[in-house]
Amino acid sequence: MTVHDVIESLGADVAVEGDTTRLVTSGYTCDLLSEVIAKAAPGSAWVTIQTHVNVIAVAAMVGISVVIVCEGRTCESDAVEHAAKEHLTILYSKGSAYTVSGKLYVLGLR
Amino acid sequence: MLEVPGDLHLHSCLSPCADITMLPGEVTERLVARGIRVASLTDHNAACNVPAFQRVFQRDGILLVPGMEATTAEEVHLLCYFETTGALWKFGRRLLASYPRIVNDPERFGYQLVCNDRDEFVGQFPFLLSVASLLSLEELRGLVEQLGGVVVPSHLDRRFGLLYQLGMVTSDMEFPTYEIAHKANVEKIAAQLPGHPQFVSNSDAHNLDSISPPRYVLEIEELSVHEVLMALRHENGRGARLL
Incomplete structure (x- = not known):
């Protein structure tokens, strides 16, 4: 599936529309940035409540396809700017990391 | 007892998130102008710029x-403080051995100069x-204390602070001194902590404009690192007082 499919299925708000044709091949849910660097697979949808600008740097480094920020949180303005530069899609969801991860799992992301 | 204005949380151009203008001469000029007498360069997870800052501080009486x-x-x-730079190097080496070696991409995370x-x-x-x-x-706390140092948890009222990351401070992990980002938060934060801690509030400057006038004084007998560490341990009548 692509980032576009994830947007359609989750019904989350699009904070930054990056390259939505990118493939999403797995998912990862975590708020510790160092853990994401170590464990998340390239092509993942990353589910987090972190909103710091480092989220974008970590996502770019790992090769994350889409970041889903949960609990109605919003990214800081510098994070939004960086995401746009990296063509990284950021979604905002009012749901918890648990429910968003569950939805992605049901969609077939493993 | 002396009352010495301090700023014990400053970043240099070594920290990837700090401005590259955070150089010893520039920083020292502003610290002197603000009346700071005791300062600490506290870069993220490394101390390579401490010798350069120490020389310039010394020249200007900080x-x-x-x-x-x-x-x-x-x-x-x-925030980890030590009696000597020798103890700091020992700590730095142990810390370096304990973190993942990821080659920095300066364009993404920032330069580490x-x-x-x-x-x-x-x-x-x-x-x-x-x-x-x-x-x-x-x-980490054990390692610092084993080397004769003192730990002060950073900005309790902000992201990456102890309360923010772990939700609470239990009585088995209390500290004598905590740093808060904003003095206005002191009562709210104190109510969430065990014991009767004292607070400091440093600039946590990542750029030159953030170097602020003193927000607290250290109450010490004489101007020495040993006395400052006693104040941070809140012992022998030494301590810190928010302004």
Whole structure:
């Protein structure tokens, strides 16, 4: 599936529309940035409540396809700017990391 | 008892998130103008710029407390202070051995520049410094204290602060001194902590404009690192008082 499919299925708000044709091949849910660097697979949808600008740097480094920020949180303005530069899609969801991860799992992301 | 204005949390151009203008001469000029007498360079997880800052501080009459801001496995930021630079180097080596070696991409995370005491860049630190150590909060604290140092948890009222990351401070992990980002938060924060801690509030400056006038004084007998550490341990009548 692509980032576009994830947007359609989750019904989350699009904070930054990056390259939505990118493939999403797995998912990862975590708020510790160092853990994401170590464990998340390239092509993942990353589910987090972190909103710091480092989220974008970590996502770019790992090769994350889409970041889903949960609990109605919003990214800081510098994070939004960086995401746009990296063509990284950021979604905002009012749901918890648990429910968003569950939805992605049901969609077939493993 | 002396009342000495302090700023024990400053970043230099070594920290990837700090401005590259955070050089010893520039920083010292502003500290002097603000009336700061005791200061600590506390870069993230490394101390390569401490010697350059120490020389310039010394020249302009500011006491340097050897320090670093370490990141625990829980991504809690801890200010770690030592009696001597020798103890700081020992700590730095142990810490370096405990974090993942990720080559820094300066375009994404920021430059990690090593400088000399003439405000010149002399090198780059190769591994990403905004990573978490594999040492837990308790392990890291144990290591600092074993080396005769003191730990002050950073900005309790902000992201990467102890309360923010771990939700609470239990009585088995209380600290004598905590840092708060905003003085206005002191009562709210104190109510969430065990015991009767004292607070400091440093600039945590990542750029030159953030170097602020003193927000607290250290109550010490004489201007020495030993006395400052006693004040941070809140012992022998030494302490810190928010202004």
